[in-house]
Amino acid sequence: MFEEQPEVKEVTENDRFEIVLKNVRIDSVTEAAILSQKRVFERTPQLNLLSITGCNLQNLSSSIKLCSRLISLVLPQNELKQIPDVLDCFPRLRFIDLSHNSLDALPSTLQSCEHIESLILNNNSLTETSFPNLSNLLNLHVFDAANNNLSKLPESLMSPKLSKLHTVIVSHNVIEEVPNSLSNLKQLRDFKIDDNKLKNVPTVIDLLPKLKLLDISKNSFSDSRFQKLANDKRAKLNAIVSLAKKVGKSVENETENEGSIENTVEDVSKKNSSLVVRTGIENLTVRRHISVSEIRPYLVCCVFNNIDLNGDSFKKFIALQTKLHASPLCENRTLSAIGTHRLESFHLPLCYMALPKEDIHIRALNKKSSVSASDLLDSLLRDAELARKRSKRSTIDPLHKYLHLVKDESALACLVDSQQIVISLPPITNSDSTKLTVETKSVWVEVSSKQSLEACKKTMDELVVSSCSIFPSLSIDQVRVVDNDALVSVYPDKNDLPGISLNRVPQ
Numbered sequence: 001m002f003e004e005q006p007e008v009k010e011v012t013e014n015d016r017f018e019i020v021l022k023n024v025r026i027d028s029v030t031e032a033a034i035l036s037q038k039r040v041f042e043r044t045p046q047l048n049l050l051s052i053t054g055c056n057l058q059n060l061s062s063s064i065k066l067c068s069r070l071i072s073l074v075l076p077q078n079e080l081k082q083i084p085d086v087l088d089c090f091p092r093l094r095f096i097d098l099s100h101n102s103l104d105a106l107p108s109t110l111q112s113c114e115h116i117e118s119l120i121l122n123n124n125s126l127t128e129t130s131f132p133n134l135s136n137l138l139n140l141h142v143f144d145a146a147n148n149n150l151s152k153l154p155e156s157l158m159s160p161k162l163s164k165l166h167t168v169i170v171s172h173n174v175i176e177e178v179p180n181s182l183s184n185l186k187q188l189r190d191f192k193i194d195d196n197k198l199k200n201v202p203t204v205i206d207l208l209p210k211l212k213l214l215d216i217s218k219n220s221f222s223d224s225r226f227q228k229l230a231n232d233k234r235a236k237l238n239a240i241v242s243l244a245k246k247v248g249k250s251v252e253n254e255t256e257n258e259g260s261i262e263n264t265v266e267d268v269s270k271k272n273s274s275l276v277v278r279t280g281i282e283n284l285t286v287r288r289h290i291s292v293s294e295i296r297p298y299l300v301c302c303v304f305n306n307i308d309l310n311g312d313s314f315k316k317f318i319a320l321q322t323k324l325h326a327s328p329l330c331e332n333r334t335l336s337a338i339g340t341h342r343l344e345s346f347h348l349p350l351c352y353m354a355l356p357k358e359d360i361h362i363r364a365l366n367k368k369s370s371v372s373a374s375d376l377l378d379s380l381l382r383d384a385e386l387a388r389k390r391s392k393r394s395t396i397d398p399l400h401k402y403l404h405l406v407k408d409e410s411a412l413a414c415l416v417d418s419q420q421i422v423i424s425l426p427p428i429t430n431s432d433s434t435k436l437t438v439e440t441k442s443v444w445v446e447v448s449s450k451q452s453l454e455a456c457k458k459t460m461d462e463l464v465v466s467s468c469s470i471f472p473s474l475s476i477d478q479v480r481v482v483d484n485d486a487l488v489s490v491y492p493d494k495n496d497l498p499g500i501s502l503n504r505v506p507q
Helices: 006-014 031-043 062-066 108-112 180-184 203-207 224-230 237-247 261-271 313-326 373-391 398-405 453-470
Strands: 018-022 049-053 072-074 095-097 118-120 142-144 167-169 190-192 213-215 275-279 285-288 298-305 337-342 350-356 411-416 422-425 443-449 475-483 486-491 502-506
Touching: 006 018, 006 031, 031 062, 108 313, 180 203, 203 237, 213 237, 224 237, 285 298, 298 453, 298 486, 313 337, 313 453, 337 422, 443 453, 453 486
Parallel strands: 018 049, 049 072, 072 095, 095 118, 118 142, 142 167, 167 190, 190 213, 275 475, 275 502, 285 350, 285 475
Antiparallel strands: 298 443, 298 475, 337 443, 350 411, 411 422, 475 486
16 A cells, blocks of 8 residues: 555655656555545645656556646656646646656646646657647746647647756657747757657758757758768757758747737637627626625626537646636735636526625635635634644645635635525635536626736636637626626627627627
8 A cells, every 4th residue: 555655654654755656556546546646645735756666557646736846746657547637736837747658648736736846747648639728838848749649739838938948858749840930939048859750851940940950850851962861870950950941841930928818819710710609688787786895896797608618628728726826816826816607507586695694604625515715714714724734835726826825714705596595705615516527508707806907807708719719619607797787797798708709699
């Protein structure tokens, strides 16, 4: 068992920060083995290094998420087929080594690891579709995906936002072309793409000003002179670049701003002549009560229609919300917070109000029973305090990150349906009864803020635009928020979603 290893016992009994195991066979398949891992991770939230090498590891418990101080995750030479989708629980994560396993996909939460510096993935079974969006890995220095099944480089790897990326190793794959967007990587120094299926001469290498090491040998270039030079170990880089310019097709320096809202808007505009927005639908109105005006007054809502959460779409949509919450748009929910609900799971119209904590009852997300907001916060605060005493930090559960925003408030903002059921308690949690499922086709989306209406609208704009790439048939129903007879907000209105053509369809 994992917890019985001497190295592991040393860590759990003496509050050490590193678990290092090598060439020790570990049972990770049985239920008892998974529980053993869970017990270890529960007792070691202070862990900053987990290194398990050559131990026949087949499963990693999702309880690893409790080790939120993790800096290095090193799991090479094992038998892993998947990694728990909890990487967003490690805000300090810098180094990942998953080489020499059996991975054919990567967790979507990898895209939230903006502090990752090295991503080592060689000798797996990854394809270009195995990767989530990598454009937010702003501190990435080294990317190694050699010996996989890539037929092309992941598009998001060529984002100009990856301004620190200096090493790309994709040797021994089946890549057919070096994309011109590689020129976005202005700091690229080492590029190894040997033993692939390249045919066209990669003229783009002339647009890499920092390039020092290039290996493009063992390919099948159409130009025989270039083929010979590429395979000559004595050939100098400047000679290869010079010949590439001479015999290859000329390219212009591409500077695609992947991942930015401006670029996404352009993509949406190309794919869709217009985004359908239905207006004037009866009951799509939220009444804002005066009680919330001093608590959390700003609210913007709309309805997403024609969505399909099958396949990877569900994870992508959740990951998008996680990404936005961590971005400057939301500032970890201190500026704005997003909530999503199955439209058919509650009764319209809604009321946005503030109530004393003792008077609010909600079955929080992933909880089995309904409790008062006061009891919910007390329970979460007790858990946080126990965690702090054990690990010298304040939070473990993702909810704990936001407790400080409301713990001293006597009343809390909430969204209540016509049957007086609380469906949302921003910025803490949504109701479990309204959570999304793979069958969901229409989603009620809310963005609330204590700071400004503009913060709500900017976040909603980004959510809509980014969701268009996940749901190609997306359409929107407009929602109005009113205070008595006064209009507080309407979304989307004529000034929202700049750059996108809206086809407004009155109902």
